[in-house]
Each structure stands twice: as C-alpha cells, then as structure tokens.
Amino acid sequence: EAQVTQNPRYLITVTGKKLTVTCSQNMNHEYMSWYRQDPGLGLRQIYYSMNVEVTDKGDVPEGYKVSRKEKRNFPLILESPSPNQTSLYFCASSYGRPRTDTQYFGPGTRLTVL
Amino acid sequence: QKEVEQNSGPLSVPEGAIASLNCTYSDRGSQSFFWYRQYSGKSPELIMFIYSNGDKEDGRFTAQLNKASQYVSLLIRDSQPSDSATYLCAVHRSNDYKLSFGAGTTVTVRA
Numbered sequence: 001e002a003q004v005t006q007n008p009r010y011l012i013t014v015t016g017k018k019l020t021v022t023c024s025q026n027m028n029h030e031y032m033s034w035y036r037q038d039p040g041l042g043l044r045q046i047y048y049s050m051n052v053e054v055t056d057k058g059d060v061p062e063g064y065k066v067s068r069k070e071k072r073n074f075p076l077i078l079e080s081p082s083p084n085q086t087s088l089y090f091c092a093s094s095y096g097r098p099r100t101d102t103q104y105f106g107p108g109t110r111l112t113v114l
Numbered sequence: 115q116k117e118v119e120q121n122s123g124p125l126s127v128p129e130g131a132i133a134s135l136n137c138t139y140s141d142r143g144s145q146s147f148f149w150y151r152q153y154s155g156k157s158p159e160l161i162m163f164i165y166s167n168g169d170k171e172d173g174r175f176t177a178q179l180n181k182a183s184q185y186v187s188l189l190i191r192d193s194q195p196s197d198s199a200t201y202l203c204a205v206h207r208s209n210d211y212k213l214s215f216g217a218g219t220t221v222t223v224r225a
Contacts, residue, residue, distance in 0.1 A: 031211065040122070042202065042217035043158070050211055058212060090157055097211045103148075103204075105157035 002027045004106035006091050012112045013081055021076045021109050023091030031094045031101070032074040033058070034066065036087040037108075043090065049074055050097065081113040117141060118205050120216035127223055133190040135219045137203030140184070146206035147179055147186045152218065153199045161201075162188070193223045 004025045013019055025032065033048040035058075045058030049068040063085055065077040074093075078085060089109045094101035120137050127133045137147075146165055150158035164170045164177040164186065176189040186205075190197055203216040 033213070035215075040217055042118075042120075043204075043215035045212055045214070048211055056211065059214070097206075102160045102163070103150075103158075103213065105159070108157055 002104070004091055004093055004104050006089075006106040006109050008109060009107060010110050012114065014114050015082055016080050019078050019081060019111075021078075021089060021091075021111070023074045023076065023106060024072050025074075025091075025093040025104070026072065027093065027095070027104065028071065029093035029095050029104070030071070031097055032068065033092045033103070034064070034074070034076050035090045035092065036060065036085075037090060038087050046076070046089075081111075083113050085111065086113045087111060116216075117207070117214045118203055118216040120201075120203050120219050122217055122219060124220040124222055127193050127221065129193060129195060129223055129225050131193050133193050133197065133221050133223070135188045135190075135201050135203075135221070136185060137187065137205075137216055138185045139203075139205045139214075141205070141207045142181075142184060144181075144184075144205045144207050147177070148204040148206075148213075149175075149177060149186075149188045150202040150204060150215075151199045152202060158202055190221070193221075195223050195225055197221060198223050 034046040035043040047066040049055040091106040092103040149161045152158040174191045178187045200218040
C-alpha cells in the first residue's frame with residue numbers, strides 16, 4: 001500500500017529535550033516536506049527536500065532541522081524544543097515539485113512541549 | 115498580508131445546496147492552485163487542482179480560477195453530510211518548490 005508514515009503519532013516532551021519525528025514514504029517520491037498546523041494559521045511549511053541531500057527552508061524553519069540521507073526518509077529534528085513548537089505536524093511527499101504533483105500526507109504527529 | 119487567505123467560516127449549508135468557498139492569493143506569479151479536504155483529526159487529501167483561468171469540474175466539485183483577480187474558488191454542488199470538513203486552499207508560488215496553504219474554511223452540511 002502506497003503511504004507516508006510518521007512516528008510517533010503522539011508525543012509529550014519537556015522543554016529542551018531533543019527529539020526526532022520520523023517520516024517515511026514507499027512511493028519513490030523525490031519531493032518531501034514538513035508542515036505544522038495550528039488553529040487559525042493553517043498549514044505552514046517548515047522545510048522541504050527536492051531529493052537526497054537537497055533541502056531548503058520553508059516559511060517557518062526556526063528551531064527545526066531536517067536531513068535527507070535516503071530518498072524514502074525525511075526526519076524532522078527539534079534540537080531544543082520549546083512550548084511554541086507545540087503543534088500538529090504533517091509530513092508530505094510527491095513525485096515531483098508541488099507545481100504539478102499531488103502532495104500525499106502522513107497521518108500527523110501531535111507534539112506537546114511542556 | 116497573508117500569502118493565501120480564506121474565509122474561516124464556519125460555513126453551514128443545508129443538504130443538497132451549493133457550498134461556495136473562496137481563496138485569494140498575493141503572489142501574482144503563482145501558477146498552480148489546489149483544494150484539499152481535511153476531516154477532523156485526519157490528514158489533508160487532494161480534491162482538485164487547477165492551473166488555467168476558468169472552470170474545472172470533477173463530479174460535484176468545480177474549481178474556478180481568475181488570475182487577474184488573484185482568486186480561486188471551490189463550489190460543492192448537492193452538498194452531502196459527508197462533505198462536512200475543513201477545505202484548504204493551497205498555492206504553488208512561482209519558480210520555487212514551496213507550497214502555501216490558507217487557514218482553511220470549515221464547512222458543515224446539515225441534514
């Protein structure tokens with residue numbers, strides 16, 4: 001089954017404790033992206049990757065890191081989480097860049113930073 | 115000014131009526147426009163995309179694009195209770211890899 005998976009689905013942590021949210025897709029997609037969703041603000045793009053070892057900032061990259069060492073995986077790293085990073089996070093992938101291709105979203109990770 | 119703006123709603127329509135959702139965008143060079151549907155607690159899923167001025171129909175859904183006025187709309191005909199969801203407008207900006215979303219319009223179809 002073609003899918004984007006994220007782990008964990010739910011996470012409660014404390015300020016400053018490094019964490020990683022994993023994202024994996026099995027569709028051989030080149031483009032992957034991370035979004036956060038907050039009430040009233042919609043989906044905001046954090047980082048995206050056009051291919052292995054190629055990443056770039058989205059609209060809200062502060063406090064986040066990413067890496068793309070393999071085509072299928074695109075982990076999101078919070079080196080020192082803060083309460084303002086409490087949010088619902090979605091990973092998405094598409095075959096090509098978003099101009100023409102459908103974004104397939106993962107199930108979401110709900111993160112709470114205390 | 116937000117890059118993509120939508121009426122937040124909620125928009126309540128009776129079953130069988132037409133639901134009309136609007137979206138405006140700020141980058142005149144934007145090229146691709148998408149409507150995603152998101153049920154409560156779920157991830158977004160694509161309904162339609164449109165690239166050219168005019169109307170595009172897919173079943174009960176019609177997307178309308180007017181680049182001169184920088185707006186894109188979605189019409190849902192014969193609305194069903196299963197259409198109750200939040201609808202997200204997304205815009206691909208010119209010549210880059212970013213995708214910008216509006217905050218979404220919540221639609222409730224009442225039986």
